Each structure stands twice: as structure tokens, then as C-alpha cells.
Amino acid sequence: MLAITRQKTIQELIRERHSVDVSDLAELFGVTKETIRRDLKALEDVGELTRTHGGAYITDGVRNDIAVSMSRAS
Numbered sequence: 429m430l431a432i433t434r435q436k437t438i439q440e441l442i443r444e445r446h447s448v449d450v451s452d453l454a455e456l457f458g459v460t461k462e463t464i465r466r467d468l469k470a471l472e473d474v475g476e477l478t479r480t481h482g483g484a485y486i487t488d489g490v491r492n493d494i495a496v497s498m499s500r501a502s
Contacts, residue, residue, distance in 0.1 A: 429457060435467050442477055447485040 434457055442448050452463045466483045471477050477484040 429459075431467060431470075434459070435471055438464075438467055438471065439476055442484060442486050443488070446488075447483060449483040452480070 437457075438448065438453060440477050441453075448468075449462045450468070453467075454461045457464070468477065468479050472479050472484070477486050
């Protein structure tokens, strides 16, 4: 499988799952973990994901709403 095809599939998977694991991807595609790490690096370089130790994630669709009240008692 070409790198561009593999990277497109990784993009689709990470959009569905919001995170991926290097080991799982390597097994899925039948390539080495280093190959997957290079794919994830390329996708991170164009802003598609954020790499972590052992995988990657995206924050699209994740909401972190925090209600903050800044009232002071006199």
C-alpha cells in the first residue's frame, strides 16, 4: 500500500475513533511501527493530528466547556 493511501485511511480511522495506536495500525496495515510513526509524523506536520507516545489523537469534536464564575464576596 502506498504511503498516501495508508495516511488517508489513518485520517479516516482517527476521525471515527478520535485516537489511534501505533501497534494496532502497524498490524492493520502489515507494516512496521516505524512506518506508522513516519505516517503519523507526516499527518501531524500538516495539522491533522497530535502524536503521543504510542499513538495519536485529534481534538475535533471534543468539547471542554467549563463554567467559570468570577464573583467575589465582600
